[in-house]
Amino acid sequence: MLNIGGLKDGIVLDHIQAGKSMDIYKYLKLDKLDCQVAIIKNARSNKMGRKDILKIEGGLDVVNLDVLGYIDCNITVNIIKDEKIVEKKVVRLPQKLTNIIKCKNPRCITSIEQELPHVFFLADEEKQVYRCAYCEEKYK
Amino acid sequence: MRHLLSPLDFSVDELDRLMDLASDIELHPKKYSDACKGKKLATLFYEPSTRTRLSFEAAMLNLGGSVLGFSSADSSSAAKGESVSDTIRVLSCYADICAMRHPKEGAPMVAAMKSGIPVINAGDGGHQHPTQTLTDLLTIRSLKGRLDGMTVGLCGDLKFGRTVHSLIEALVRYSGIRFVLISPEELRIPSYIRENVLDAKQIPYEEVRDLETAMPSLDILYMTRVQKERFFNEEEYIRMKDCYILDKAKLKTAKPDMNILHPLPRVNEISVEVDDDPRAAYFPQAQYGVYIRMALILTLLDIAV
Numbered sequence: 001m002l003n004i005g006g007l008k009d010g011i012v013l014d015h016i017q018a019g020k021s022m023d024i025y026k027y028l029k030l031d032k033l034d035c036q037v038a039i040i041k042n043a044r045s046n047k048m049g050r051k052d053i054l055k056i057e058g059g060l061d062v063v064n065l066d067v068l069g070y071i072d073c074n075i076t077v078n079i080i081k082d083e084k085i086v087e088k089k090v091v092r093l094p095q096k097l098t099n100i101i102k103c104k105n106p107r108c109i110t111s112i113e114q115e116l117p118h119v120f121f122l123a124d125e126e127k128q129v130y131r132c133a134y135c136e137e138k139y140k
Numbered sequence: 141m142r143h144l145l146s147p148l149d150f151s152v153d154e155l156d157r158l159m160d161l162a163s164d165i166e167l168h169p170k171k172y173s174d175a176c177k178g179k180k181l182a183t184l185f186y187e188p189s190t191r192t193r194l195s196f197e198a199a200m201l202n203l204g205g206s207v208l209g210f211s212s213a214d215s216s217s218a219a220k221g222e223s224v225s226d227t228i229r230v231l232s233c234y235a236d237i238c239a240m241r242h243p244k245e246g247a248p249m250v251a252a253m254k255s256g257i258p259v260i261n262a263g264d265g266g267h268q269h270p271t272q273t274l275t276d277l278l279t280i281r282s283l284k285g286r287l288d289g290m291t292v293g294l295c296g297d298l299k300f301g302r303t304v305h306s307l308i309e310a311l312v313r314y315s316g317i318r319f320v321l322i323s324p325e326e327l328r329i330p331s332y333i334r335e336n337v338l339d340a341k342q343i344p345y346e347e348v349r350d351l352e353t354a355m356p357s358l359d360i361l362y363m364t365r366v367q368k369e370r371f372f373n374e375e376e377y378i379r380m381k382d383c384y385i386l387d388k389a390k391l392k393t394a395k396p397d398m399n400i401l402h403p404l405p406r407v408n409e410i411s412v413e414v415d416d417d418p419r420a421a422y423f424p425q426a427q428y429g430v431y432i433r434m435a436l437i438l439t440l441l442d443i444a445v
Contacts, residue, residue: 107265109244134246
């Protein structure tokens, strides 16, 4: 068993689907932060078999819950204060995504007007389909 | 302030009111001849279009207003690299309402977000062309006296034809509509229309390859052009373009009160010998296009006559 030091104040992202932690690391831009980040891959889990965990030192402001919801809405977000879990946040599939994914439709207005925000809305919750707010193309 | 970006922007009740107004304009054109006096329509056409642009201009002129604008991106500030957002902000200072056609999908929406005047989407790439759908609905309602309880045949390019997709989405809001989708295998209606619109709302439809077999059951036959610009492969276009040619012989089994619609321009999918048939409605359809655009301009400018 690998031992990683406890977190005094920060966030633990638990129940990440095994192998997805680096995606989250990238989307949350954790490489840009100066704080300590622990990435635990393929940890044993009774519920999931294997899971990834991310431990991030600092406040909740470093974590965009919409991004987490988009990547994996089964993630548990634990807020740690004085080494204790003080709050658990539920992650949901966000209704709207802004500047998280980019429209790939070459006929979309965002392909020529670079300053436009890339906005997607949740078109089908069951199938987790997002469509571009401008051209309505499905994100693949 | 309201815009028209998609055919479904108006509720069925709002559409009814819009079409009532268009029908009143048809009956009493003089009553509306000064309704937009002193108002200006800007036509921002980033790609060429004869029919739609002139239809908008005719609509505004019929209402006593004036028009200004450009008819290609080359003759606009877009050629200098100006964004749609900047162009519309400037145009908002010059005109009271605008109609925009743009090759990029979603451009009219971007304009609407920054605009100080109502924006009408006059076609954005393969995405939406709401005033064509409004024209189609008004034509059907004017000729049939209703928009419910009929069998509508859609023939030709059902895959790339945005007018067909929009018309289906608009018609499924009325009761008793049945569709016959007539196309070659390669140009079938996209699965998202079949699944998300037709199946989801339990609308009866059948997909057939043969126009003649479908003909006797139809109340409306909506013909479409196989559009060259939608094909990447010239060979495939040539193979598809003459799939369905409507002529007098094929019309023999059609109902005497069936109406033939076409968004125009046609190439050869409707033989010219059909033009004199009383069921041919594609030229009157262009006239209805002017009436509905007049009604739309009045509605978006909130002008009551």
